[in-house]
Amino acid sequence: MNAGAATPTQDRGRQRRRALSSMLGWIASGLAFVLLAFALLDILHTVFVRGFAALNLQLFLTPTSGIAGGLLNAIEGSALITFGALLLAVPIGVLGGIYVSEFGREYFARAVRFIADVLVGVPSIVFGLFGYLTMVTALGWHFSLAAGCITLAMMIAPYILRTTELALRGVSGELREAGYALGASQANLVLRVLLRECAPRVLTGILLAMAISMGETAPLIYTVNWSNYYWNGHLTHESVAYLTYVIWSFINEPFSSAHALAYAAALLITLFVLLITLLARLSLSRLEVRRSS
């Protein structure tokens, strides 16, 4: 473009057009942000306002009966399912993550990493179907706590593996070199030094995996189904209750008592998941600020 050919007026016109289109660009990007933030706040507003209105002490003291009653059996079931899934998935994810990070150049490690990434994207309902076909029917466990825990564990283990791997890779190379120079064995170095150094980030991954399993519904419909009672101590042959089922199922009932339970369950799940996520994210960002400064 030959600026010399333009008269000062044309030049000023073009300047103004560019300034205007830049301004419009900022406004558009700001609007995108505002729209998304508004959606999040509206979701939280809906859940919190209606959820708090539905809260009462009975919810925490009694189990559901039909589409009324309390939520204690569902709270208990959600906790059990999440705990069981983590119990199985954490060893697999953390130890697998150590392998992928510390032996990362091996062909098999690269394959594991790729497969874990792909598995993170597989729809949860597919895991649920797998759990149904294998554990619920083929093994004859029926809808049960064990089937739900194993199904969720299969879902979140690849996620924990990847977060653990990234955490370990974030540890500085000097620490490894110092460890080896002192004659530490690899096992000692990884377990006593590296893992301790990046423990907050490993924990963050586990917390986020916990939030994922806490909020899951579809795979549990296929593997745990629903029960109006407390857990009776059996791992198989007995289904349990869980909060997300209440949300999905009770909101479709025509009674306001059922709706109240659904809103209360939504409040509990959302509050819990949000707190975990915030804890994980904010502690992580604080950690990174400390490291970089």
Place this chain on the structure above:
Amino acid sequence: MRPGDALFRVIVTAFAALIPLILLALLAFLVHDSWPALRFNGIEFFTRNAWNLGNQYGNPVTVRGEQVMPGASFAILFLIVGTLASSLIALLLAVPLGVGAAVFLAEAVPPRIRTYASLLVELLASVPSVVFGLWGYVVLIPFLSRHVYPHMARWLGFIPFFGPPSGSGYGLLTAGIVLALMCVPLIAANLREAIENTPQELREAGLAVGATRFEVVRKIVLPRLRLPLIGVSTLALGRALGETMAVLMISGNALNILPQNIYSPISTMASFMVSQLDSALQDPTNMAIYGIAEIGLALLLLSLLVNALARLLVPRSLSA
């Protein structure tokens, strides 16, 4: 190698080997259990709209070597269309919104409050699917069906598929909007990080030749991020394809019909698997369950394909 290290290595390798085993197990059992359906349905599974359990009170008949109830047929073209259409709408909405929010957060928000402002977008990712469904059901659908869709149908009717009838609010566009909200954080978070990591010299060079700050973003920063954006959008597509509960609660759960316009009820493969579970369990020949397994297998293969593609495009990012 020391003996302790050898043992360490064997243990961590064994645990890591469980991950490929999960994938193999998924594939093996889904193929095994959908085998009768694959034989009974053939290629018509994907080309016709006919999900019909048959006469549940009749006596099972043998068709193509498989026991089924009389009149049963299993074909899911409407699910393929519903899945692809809702996911594509979600992507069409999520990409511009995600890019816009990422630009705003990375370039216009002061670093001091950026972490907190980003949470307002990125926390959308941690809202459980069923809570999105609840919100869609009690807030979004009444609002859209009363105040938005009728006007869209009237004023945008000249665009194909936008005309009336504007429907009940349960349908394709509602599902697309909610799916977009669910996968936009993935795009926004990854892109924001990439924009922040753009070398400062490039911006300075742009500003030095007289570009405005927005022109620097649009013409220098964003064009460099085209490939990562395509990768992360593919990842988001994978998410949208398999989303279950929210879609189940807001899509209208159409059976055997194709959407007539963007307001029409639909079902997706994932949502259909949940909505049909109860009736499939009633089928004494089990063919309905095999049919659901075939849907699951198709969904698994589709998501493997999309996610593998995304991984090859963005080799080093974690889908957080």
